[in-house]
Amino acid sequence: MxxxxxxxxxxxxxxxxxxxxxxxxxxxxxxxxxxxxxxxxxxxxxxxxxxxxxxxxxxxxxxxxxxxxxxxxxxxxxxxxxxxxxxxxxxxxxxxxxxxxxxxxxxxxxxxxxxxxxxxxxxxxxxxxxxxxxxxxxxxxxxxxxxxxxxxxxxxxxxxxxxxxxxxxxxxxxxxxxxxxxxxxxxxxVDWNRFRKLPDIDKLRDKYNLQEKKIIFSLGRLDERKGFDTVLKCLPEIIKKVPNILYLVGGVGPMKNRLEEIIKKNVLQNHVRLLGKLSDTEVYEYMNICDVFAMPNRETANGSVEGFGIVFLEANCCCKPVVAGNSGGVVDAVIDEQTGYLVNPYESKPTTEALIKLLSNTNLTLRMGHAGRERIEKEFxxxxxxxxxxxxxxxxxxx
Structure with a gap:
């Protein structure tokens, strides 16, 4: 009964x-x-x-x-x-x-x-x-x-x-x-009411002066687990294929100085912006502005691991494909080759290849992004x- x-x-x-x-x-x-x-x-x-x-x-x-x-x-x-x-x-x-x-x-x-x-x-x-x-x-x-x-x-x-x-x-x-x-x-x-309305992307890009840019966005605490340093190390190769690339990183944390060192060492100042702490409105806008969301998360030496990864769902909700680390509970948040790519987070090459593939193929990013949004509305x-x-x-x- x-x-x-x-x-x-x-x-x-x-x-x-x-x-x-x-x-x-x-x-x-x-x-x-x-x-x-x-x-x-x-x-x-x-x-x-x-x-x-x-x-x-x-x-x-x-x-x-x-x-x-x-x-x-x-x-x-x-x-x-x-x-x-x-x-x-x-x-x-x-x-x-x-x-x-x-x-x-x-x-x-x-x-x-x-x-x-x-x-x-x-x-x-x-x-x-x-x-x-x-x-x-x-x-x-x-x-x-x-x-x-x-x-x-x-x-x-x-x-x-x-x-x-x-x-x-x-x-x-x-x-x-x-x-x-x-x-x-x-x-x-995902808070569906927060992300359900898709904005005018051209207007947002005008607001932030980002027209004609291909944009990777990352969001989270700036620490080793998130893998933002991996994305930075991928950029020199990505720039060869996508010269108008811009990497935006939202968040604060202990790894900020290390990220700045990588940017300086690889002369990436014209291709990276560390945005600091973002408001809910700014998160919504940057999620919609970007072409791809990336966070190649990994397990650290002290056992810190991504238990799920709500941020990947939020990106999908904005019709954005994601590049995520094949680590921890993220495999439940991302369907590999459908809503994004799950990559080996301990090497930069898989992340580089996934990002170039998405940034070079608009039809692929649209298909994966829409598949992600449909999945969110049905299940998440x-x-x-x-x-x-x-x-x-x-x-x-x-x-």
Whole structure:
């Protein structure tokens, strides 16, 4: 007999939440909003932020924040690590208090899996989310990896269900979860309303003075995992085939100086612009201006890996083909040779060849871009993903 869609009370405990930028905060926000749209009663407990007040005033969700303001993006000095720890302890105490008041059916942890280990939530089912990257970083690179593995196993054991953002993440969890039946692959999505309207590209190119340019766009934190240095190293060969190429890079991060060194060494100043931090409007515009989106992501020595790659879906949503690294959970975000190319990210040649192929063939870029957009509309809008997930939760034994 088919289970009824029962109204659930869901307490979301999210260290990373809007207005903080990033994939994890977007994931937490979209699932919270999506569950609420499915008529669940949702309460969010999260950290404070400088811009929280304006954001919360515009949201229909009930959002409870810690008094302590979390500083995001700060260099991890000893003092900042202590501040981060204090912020997380404050969040845990607030979560326990709100749980006792709210009496939720479900406690949803969009990140920070150790909360499932350290905090006990009586009479509630616990759903813990894994995004892929934390599994390798916490268990491979740290000198305390044996402690991290112990906490990870305990967190999985204490969780009634586990959300994995890709098949890759689910496979990585196999070592820590007895019985994969409690793991649900809940992929990330795209805010369709944000990207559905395609703008006048010529007007945008006039605005940024980019007419007559072939444009590669990259977006993300400037760190080793993203592979932006690989694209820069490809440019000398690309320029020979596509002399009017311009590479635009949006984002900030620790690798900025290294990228600037590569630009200077290869005399690429006329072909590269590091755009810095971009607003949502600028992201939308640059995504639509570009011919190809590129991020040949890779696993780093310390185990950092791309767990899924929402940014590839956003590019596809704007009818842009993508060039992505065949690493981590990105294989769920990109269909090779249909919505873009999955390349070996540890060598520059495959990335060079994929980019030249796309930049030299307008029909190919249009075909792949439109295939990507159709796929997003059918499978990857946040509303479809959250509705499907909520229905699944109601069908499972959540009583």
């Amino acid at each position: 088919k289970a009824k869609m029962m109204r659930k009370k869901i307490l979301v405990i999210a260290p990373d939440f809007k207005p903080i930028l990033g994939g994890v905060s977007e994931y937490a926000w979209q699932f919270s909003k999506g569950f609420s749209d499915c008529e669940a009663e949702v309460k969010v407990v999260t950290q404070n932020h400088e811009a929280s007040k304006d954001f919360d005033n515009q949201s229909d969700l009930e959002i409870i924040r810690t008094k302590f303001i979390a500083r995001t993006g700060a260099k991890l000095t000893f003092l900042n690590r202590l501040k981060k720890l204090f912020s997380l302890i404050s969040l845990a105490l607030l979560a326990k208090k709100e749980h006792a008041i709210f009496h939720p059916d479900i406690v949803f942890l969009p990140s920070m899996y150790p909360f499932a280990f350290f905090l006990k939530f009586k009479n509630s089912k616990i759903i813990t989310t894994f995004h892929g990257g934390e599994l390798l970083v916490h268990t491979k690179s740290s000198k305390f990896s044996f402690i991290n593995k112990w906490i990870l196993r305990g967190s999985c054991k204490n969780s009634d269900f586990i959300f994995a953002n890709s098949r890759y993440t689910k496979d990585q969890l196999g070592e820590y979860v007895s019985g994969k039946s409690k793991i649900l692959v809940t992929r990330c999505g 809008t946040w509303s479809k993903i959250t509705q499907k997930t909520y229905k699944k939760l109601c069908e499972l034994n959540m009583s």
